Each structure stands twice: as structure tokens, then as C-alpha cells.
Amino acid sequence: MIGLTRLAFLMLYRDRAKYLALVGGLAFCTFLIAQQAGVFCGVMLLTTSTLRNVGATIWVADSRTEQINSPVPMRDIEVNRVRSLPGVAWAVPVFLGVLPAKLPDGSVQNLQIVGVDAGSFVGAPKVMVEGDIQSLLLPEAVIMDQVALEKFASRGVQLRIGSRFEINDQEASVVGFCHTKRIFSGFPHAFTTYERALQWVPPQRKLLSFILVQPKPGESEETLVARINQLSGLEAFTTNGFRLETMRWFFRNTGIPVAFSVVVLIGAVFGLWVTGQAFFLFVHDNLRHLASMAAMGATQGRLAVMVMFQAFFAGAVGYGIGLGLTAGFGFLVLPAEVPAFYLPWQLPVTVGLLVAVICFFAGGLGVWKLRTAEPAMVFK
Amino acid sequence: MTAAAAIRCTGLSKSYGSGETSVLALRGVDLEAYTGEMLIISGPSGCGKTTLLSIACGTLRPDAGRIELFGQDLGGLGPDELAALRRKDVGFIFQQFNLVPTFRARENVAVPLIIAGMNYGKALRKADEMLATLGLADRTRHFPAQLSGGQQQRVAISRALVHQPRLIICDEPTSSLDAAAGHAAMQILRDSALAKDRCVVVVTHDPRVFGFADRVVTMEDGRITQVKSQVASKDGPTPEHTP
Secondary structure, three states: OHHHHHHHHHHHHOOHHHHHHHHHHHHHHHHHHHHHHHHHHHHHHHHOHHHHHHOOOEEEEOOOOOOOOOOOOEOOHHHHHHHOOOOEEEEEEEEEEEEEEEOOOOOEEEEEEEEEOOOOOOOOOOEEEEOOHHHHHOOOEEEEEHHHHHHHHOOOOOOOOOOEEEEOOEEEEEEEEEEOOOOOOOOOEEEEEHHHHHHHOOOOOOOEOEEEEEEOOOOOHHHHHHHHHHHHOOEEEEHHHHHHHHHHHHHHHOOHHHHHHHHHHHHHHHHHHHHHHHHHHHHHHOHHHHHHHHHOOOOHHHHHHHHHHHHHHHHHHHHHHHHHHHHHHHHHHOOOOOOOOOOOOHHHHHHHHHHHHHHHHHHHHHHHHHOOOOHHHHHO | OOOOEEEEEEEEEEEEOOHHHOEEEEEEEEEEEEOOEEEEEEOOOOOOHHHHHHHHOOOOOOOEEEEEEOOEEHHHOOHHHHHHHHHHHEEEEOOOOOOOOOOOHHHHHHHHHHHOOOOHHHHHHHHHHHHHHOOOHHHOOOOHHHOOHHHHHHHHHHHHHOOOOOEEEEEOOOOOOOHHHHHHHHHHHHHHHHHHOOEEEEEOOOHHHHHHOOEEEEEEOOEEEEEEEOOOOOOOOOHHHOO
8 A cells, every 4th residue: 555655645746736736725724724823812812911910829809800901990998808818828909000101202102000019029020121129119110011112112212220201190210121921902011019009090999900819828729719709799710710701701792703713714614625626626637547547456445545645645734834834923923922923732733633624525525536437437 | 269268258238328318338249358369359439349348357347248357257246356356467558548647657657566565666676677678768767748659658568568467458559659659569469468378459440450460359339240360460460451
């Protein structure tokens, strides 16, 4: 069978026009599906970036909060209520909100303000590029991220330690720079203390966004989440639970999944159509030669294996090229993180399975056509 | 005729289509072909000669009658058994040569050996040897499109002979060739039949090649109307056979 497989390979590979049409179609289909799905995964990752930027074991929110990016404010007193619950090692407040920053040239740039507990710095940046977190205790101090550097620079403002600007008409002074994961809104991060953040925000009765909680040693996260939900009337989430809840919200309330699904569907249909048609034509054009082989003693089963091999070989090459192009796209955009792109291992596996289905369909069409390759047809 | 029967057909009938459009291609044909013999089947288009050829080599089943190949009744064999029989005992030369255009000459010739399960490299070496014996040693790596009609025919003959079959089936082997190339091709087939004790069955319209045959069978309207035995010339047709 190895010899026949080799003949099948030569038959396909040396028919350059059809080979390139097949491989090109499958590569394009793979690229379209994997790249769009990768961008979708990247966008979904953006929606939950705050969970990674702030970092906590358990998040407690107002019971009406549906996702991380739109907290419903609570009263400060809720922090103490949560602290008093059994199984809680510590609980600290965090403020998340968007405030306008006024640049020296008069333009405005919205900032994602993160106000963290000044005593523990829980929720403070994980990766400092310049300066240190303790500097947040200085008057008017903020730590800006790499996105702020880019955004400000695009308006001619070179941020450096000591730079000053206004946040909601109040002075802010840069004391450090950090690296964060980009967020869905694209706004730069400005980290400060919880108390200072509240001074920048217009006065309201409720300003607390979330309470970050650490369970006592030996206390499971799920158990504590259930207890907080039961005893406080608030809504507690594990980080993973909050991530899923946020993603579900985007699925339910935005057109993003549908938009990407349509493109992925087009890719799959295109692949199925082009590959199926090209392969059917390839088998059709070679039918007389396949029938000759049948006359010479090749069984229908062995010819079918040859045809399926050709379909899957073209599929493997097309998939490889398509995935290579997707990876190339990823390497191109990842440094700037625009557009968002994330390629978890499940994605190439799923796309590979989809391409295998397409190849099975195309090969099946070929085998179906092969049924007409009666040995006697070579004498007609 | 003292040689063993390679093909024995008894009462073969075959029709195509059904109802009013039904066409009777063979009407109770009896025929024997022997080893060491070159048999030519001739007749006008639609007389049933290609149908007879297809049935004789086990690529088509008759509606009625019995067909034996080297003493084996083909009626009792399934598709895979028939394929195995053709793999071992039958070599084919098709009207349009049917060389795979994307295969080199040596790869085309190696096809029957590879189908029979021979190692790929060994099959190519055997193919090279076969092509060399037919004077194509310097054309083994050429694609069919790079060969002349006569050379393509010699590649097709090499492919038919390479696995040493006992029966060679030829469908209009000279129809695409000029007189000289057709003569050369028939000479090779004739020599092959005589030297290896094979049976060579040729379907042709071409009267120029009748002189190569030991017997010429003429068909008309699905029946054999004439069987003419003759002493075939070792070097091809005698002048009276050449129009």
C-alpha cells in the first residue's frame, strides 16, 4: 500500500494547478477560521483583563453586578461586614472607575482608575517597570501603565516620573510606571490609593466597587463564596467564576460572538465548497487513470484509500500553512496587543478537526465519484 | 491448435440499457484464444468487439454464457478475486495509452508492479529494465507529454509486459500511431507473444496489422461472422496483408 500511496502523492503533487488550488483553499480557510477565532479569544481575554491586573482570590460585589467591567457601587461599610464573616482572612476595598485626565494641551484622555488599599497594596500593579508601589503613599501619586505612555505620547506628552496632570480637575503626579494587560475599553490604567481615588470621584453615597477577599488557610474558595453569598446579601465570585460570568455577559449582551461566528462559518463553508469542488474535479479528471489502475488489478478499496490519502495530504499541508500564517499574524500583532489575539492550544486542535471534516467530505466526494471508475470504462 | 486455451468463451451475451433502448452487444459468442497466439478481433464500430474484450479480461460481466481465463471460471469470482486475477495474469494496452500524465515513464511502467505489492524502488528498477529492452533507456524520467506517440506506445507496452502476464489485452493499439510506429508496436507485441508463450488479443480496425495475427476474428452485430487462420510472418505482415 505504501507504493500506491506514493503514486497517489505524485498524482496529486505534480498536478500543480489543482494541488495549489486545494492547498490554497484549505490554507485560506484555516487562516480565516484560526485568525478570527484567535482575535475573538483575544477580545474575550480583554474583557477579563481587570481580573488579572488587580488579582484577588475572591471578588465580592453588589448583588446586581453582572460583570467585572461595570460594578454596581456599594457602601464602604460592606468591607467590614465581609471581614466579620467566618473563614475570611482579610478583605480590602478596591475602586474601579473611569475618570477623565486633562493633558497640558487641554485634550482629555479617559483613564481606568484603580484605587487600592493603602495598607496592603492588594490590587496594586504586578509588574513595575519604573518606581515602586510604596510611592503611592506620596501626595497626589499615581502609577501609570504602558498604555498611558503610548496614549499620552501620541498627543505629544512624554510621561515621566514627576509629570503632573489633572484627573477630574485635581492634581496627579506620576510616581512610577507599570505593565498591565490591556482592557476592553482600551483606556490606560492609573493606579492610586483607594482613599485618593474617592477624592477624585464626584461625591456619591456609594463608591466601593469590589471587596477583595482572601480565605483563611484551609478554607476552600467555593465554600467561602457560598457563605458570603448566604450571609452578606452580596455576590461573591472566585476569579475563575467571575471570568466566566463576565464572558457570558458579553455573549448575551453584545454582537461580538455572532460577528466572529459568521466569519468562522464563512471560512468553514468556503473551505468545504472550494476544497470539495476542487477535489471532485481532481478525481474526475483522473478517473480514467484510476479506472486503468482498477483494470490492472487495484481494488476499489485500495483506490479509495489513495483518494482519501490525497484529500488528507492536501488538508495537512493547507492546515500547516494556514496555521503558520495565523501564528505569523500573532507574532506581528502581539507586541502592540492590537488587535487582541490569543491562540490557546484548543483552537488549533479544533480547527484541525474542522479541516479533517472538510477533507473527509472532499475525499468522500472523490470516493463517491470513484464508484463510476469501472475497470471496463477504459475501453470506452 | 495444440496450445492451452488462455481464454474460452461459451455462449456469451451482453446487452446495455433496458426496455426499448436496450442494445444487444453480444449474441451468444463462442471463442477460444490460445497461448503463443496473437488473435485479432476486427469489425465495424458497435459490433461488440470491445465488449467481448472487456468480458474476456474480466473487467465486465456477461449477462449469459461462460468465460474461462486459463481454465478458471470467472463467473464464480467476486470483484476482488477478479482484480487479483487481472493483477497477476493480464497486461493492458489502451487505445489512448492511458499513461498518467503526472508520472514519469518509469513510474507509469511500474504501476502494475506496485499494484501487485512490489517495493516501490524495486518496481522502478524493473521498469527501467523493461523500458531499456524496448529502447527507451534514455527516456525513463520523461513525462508522457515529453515523448512522441511511438515512444508513449512503447511505454504503454512496457507497462503491459513488465509484470510478465500470461495474457495481453490491446484495444486499438495502433490507432494513434503512424504506419511505421504502429508496425513497430505490433512487432514488439508479436515477438512478446511468441517468445514468452503468451496470448495476445488485439481489437483493431487497422487492416495494416492483420498480417501479425495467427487468427483474425471478424465480428458483426454482436456475432462472430468469420475466423480466419493464417501463418503470421515473424517480421510482420506479408505484402498481401498490407494495403
